[in-house]
Amino acid sequence: MSSESHEKFEFLLLDGFSNMVLASALEPLRDVKMRAMFASLDWEVTTLDGLTVTSSSKLKLSPDRRFDPDQTKGTLVIVAGYSVREQVNRELVSLIRVASRNARRVLALDTASWLLAEAGILDGHSATIHWQELDAFEEAFPNVDVSNARFVRSGPFMTCGGASTALEMVLELIQDTFGPAAAFDASSMFLFDPARQKDQQRGAAWLRDRGSPKLLNALNIIAENVEHPLTTFELAERVSLSERTLNRAFAQELGMTTGKYYKLYRLQHARYLAQETRLSTEQIALRCGFSCASALGRSFTKEFGRPISTFRS
Template sequence: MRSDLPMHPIHVSVVLCDAFSNMVLACLLEPLRVVRDQTGANIRWNILTDGDRAVASSSGLSVSPEMPMADAPPPDLVIIIGGDAFRDSKGATPARNLGRLIRGATVIAADTGAWVLAKGGFLNARKATLHWQLLEEFAEEFPEVEVLPDRYVQYGRFWTCGSAASAFDLMLKFIRDRFGASVAFDAGAMFLHDNARRHGASYPDQTLSQAVSPKLKRVVVLMSEALEAPRSIPALAEQAHISERSLRRLFWTELQTTPGRYYLLLRLARARELLRYSNLSLDQIAMRCGFASTTTLTRSLRKNFSSDPLRDRWTNL
């Protein structure tokens, strides 16, 4: 385990409401599962439901709670996933139970989860967002809440978002803030199409948010095209027709990292793919990913991903 990862357990309570989206649930929970499995971080979660009863997803998947909400242990993170039946709900979960659950915790409310929070008065005088189709209705229903049209909104310990795509981006931000950029990058990269990974396809911008600029994506494409012989940052800036200073500002503004750091992560992610899905030797992999030797590659993997190359090689056998 990396020494800079949180050593104490992180307990997550996931609250599901009637007609919740399976996709939103996966986009919020699966990245945490990857962090747990890849880093050894002690992340645990329990499933709770609105009204402490079995609820069905929008596609009909029935989920029962693991325990009553009132009996849930104090969580570090609460994920509330609203559903399509929010207008018909009479508030089966008493506000006092939800208030007890979220007290002191970071709260992520996705899809119509902000509606659940607002109904209990927890978003009064706060900023929030939810699914874009409901913004106007939400603002009329809850005038005490400052409604923003952003993909996601972080206001203190309350984080809100709408669609599955924005939920995924928000969770990666949570992971980046909590565990660091390399762990967040790894969690995002795990959800690329397996066939593309197995056949060695490059993935220049598939882990990037849809909200990043075309200029940034263009630079990342240039990076992905030169993994074996990495270009210098000044050369990348010249090829992208922007100044080196603007390039660095672009990466820091949109990805909160430096271009050099991101370039390194691209090369390491490619190396991990080849370790898992190819029969290339370590020497060949190091060469294809722009590392001078297997020693340099191994040291960089261990430093950035707590990754043992031989363990990665046998992970998927």
């Protein structure tokens, strides 16, 4: 993704939406915005009437504005809940139809696929829905190729069921839009479990079918060696590759050299420590593999365009 590109996300919430589903889709984007070096994105929350919306657990959320399909751009994320069938009416279907034409892509979470199908825009497409609605969904919409997959991508539409599948779907979207490095960081943040990471394909292993095993192993080693960074040669030795081959793998799969990624990873960690802790800049520098605060400061300002002090909470 170009550093000049900007991704806009609109979350349309319907009454009865699941807090877990919303968080599973939104929080990885927040992580990307906070940590990814080459990602520019923003989001807003809308409701049909511009008023407070109530989740399935009775939590109330105030939107940024009223839903207006003429303002829909970028990625439209529709989050519906248990009462979606009762909420369907001619006006809503018309709004969804217009918004889907204006959007670059549409994500339907939980039961929101029902709305898209009612609007007729899933005809000829593959789609899924919350498992409790699968049979009724298939019976109601014979022109939709209904799948029981965890999530489905078909043309500009991405559909999924519950919270865990929403997270998986958004992580894949992050990889496609912002690159494997951003997806790796986000998946590590929300799926990290040291005891089960390897078996459950979590952290860097989440990218197993999207990146070479040697590269994924290198990403794990980098994450484990922030305070005392390895040289590129040492890292290559650890994964049984030549330094040249490792650099080529990083360039092809992450769009940057090994050294560039390693440095950015350490700077990302430094930014996190500046934002979330009271450590001094000198302490942060040492924890992130820099010889002193001034060395960190120079590198940080060069990459971020402003000093690390500006990220202090």
